[in-house]
Amino acid sequence: MSSAAPSLRSVTARVPAKVNLELMVGPPRPDGFHNLATVFQAVGLHDDVSVEPAEDWGITINGPYAHLVPADGTNLALRAARLLAEEVGIDDPVHITIDKDIPVAAGMAGGSADAAGALLACDALWGVLSSKAVLEDLAAELGSDVPFALLGGTAMGSGRGDQLAPVLGRGRYTWVFALCDVGLSTPKVYAECDRLRAGLRVPEPTPSASMMTALRSGDAVALGRALSNDLQPAALSLLPRLEEVLRTGMNNGALGGIVSGSGPTVAFLVSDTERSLDLAVALTASGVAPSVKRAVGPVRGAHIITAASGPRGSFGSAGHDGPTGPAGHRSS
Numbered sequence: 001m002s003s004a005a006p007s008l009r010s011v012t013a014r015v016p017a018k019v020n021l022e023l024m025v026g027p028p029r030p031d032g033f034h035n036l037a038t039v040f041q042a043v044g045l046h047d048d049v050s051v052e053p054a055e056d057w058g059i060t061i062n063g064p065y066a067h068l069v070p071a072d073g074t075n076l077a078l079r080a081a082r083l084l085a086e087e088v089g090i091d092d093p094v095h096i097t098i099d100k101d102i103p104v105a106a107g108m109a110g111g112s113a114d115a116a117g118a119l120l121a122c123d124a125l126w127g128v129l130s131s132k133a134v135l136e137d138l139a140a141e142l143g144s145d146v147p148f149a150l151l152g153g154t155a156m157g158s159g160r161g162d163q164l165a166p167v168l169g170r171g172r173y174t175w176v177f178a179l180c181d182v183g184l185s186t187p188k189v190y191a192e193c194d195r196l197r198a199g200l201r202v203p204e205p206t207p208s209a210s211m212m213t214a215l216r217s218g219d220a221v222a223l224g225r226a227l228s229n230d231l232q233p234a235a236l237s238l239l240p241r242l243e244e245v246l247r248t249g250m251n252n253g254a255l256g257g258i259v260s261g262s263g264p265t266v267a268f269l270v271s272d273t274e275r276s277l278d279l280a281v282a283l284t285a286s287g288v289a290p291s292v293k294r295a296v297g298p299v300r301g302a303h304i305i306t307a308a309s310g311p312r313g314s315f316g317s318a319g320h321d322g323p324t325g326p327a328g329h330r331s332s
């Protein structure tokens with residue numbers, strides 16, 4: 001069927017990156033995944049995902065990382081839009097435009113965030129008004145980190161990381177992210193984790209009391225000490241130079257440092273904005289990090305920032321046919 005005459009011309013959703021404050025990884029499951037006990041925090045690095053009616057399904061990526069993102073049917077945001085269309089029986093193709101600021105293959109769930117943004121934006125564009133539960137189910141189908149990109153804030157993740165419970169914590173935390181000039185593949189990092197732990201008895205993961213206490217009290221020093229990531233040894237094994245990044249951050253005022261998710265981004269917690277500037281300078285001046293980003297967390301999950309109304313029929317009126325700039329990467 002076709003949607004019930006939506007009057008929106010384009011919708012833009014803003015979606016956050018994440019860092020795992022704690023990432024406990026269990027033994028490999030028969031389906032190839034691992035049970036996790038993790039604490040996600042959404043941080044203020046964002047992609048903007050816009051959708052508009054089009055003659056055909058397509059996607060354009062803008063920004064410095066555009067060349068690293070597939071602009072074809074394998075793109076997770078495009079898959080998300082098509083999955084929702086199929087689920088609700090809509091046959092109205094959209095063109096997706098992603099203004100990308102979240103680093104790619106960096107352990108910050110940028111692809112998952114884009115998928116969450118596409119679900120939310122298409123849901124609004126088509127006037128579907130899906131329940132939260134339906135969007136969450138579709139999100140989990142698309143990837144382990146997609147439900148959290150919808151939820152945002154700070155949350156405990158179990159199962160594959162897709163079963164979420166919000167953490168009622170205090171505090172606003174200041175982060176410095178040391179980026180890497182190469183990406184790490186998430187499946188390869190999990191496989192390396194399994195290889196490093198071969199022959200060891202790996203228990204089912206359980207969240208730590210120290211993390212929950214730190215978050216409840218809003219104590220950044222305690223949180224810095226409680227940061228932990230079972231994937232970190234694997235990321236360091238695949239990319240040993242991350243050791244120096246961690247050392248440099250800890251020697252320059254960080255309260256804690258950790259590989260973010262499956263890496264290779266290294267996340268440092270600092271006490272305030274001034275320290276974040278000092279650390280950003282130290283990391284770049286020492287040459288250990290080709291680029292650095294600063295952000296605060298927690299921030300909210302995927303949300304609509306613009307919904308432009310207007311007559312349909314002039315496909316591309318909201319940027320579809322506009323210039324993508326030198327970094328634009330597009331296909332349909």
Ligand code: C5P
Pocket residue numbers: 032033034035036142143144145159160161186187188190
């Ligand atoms: O769910 P997602 O597509 O993000 O997962 C990417 C890959 O990361 C999986 O194919 C799997 O190799 C690994 N993974 C895992 N256990 C998880 C989450 C991801 O082994 N809980």
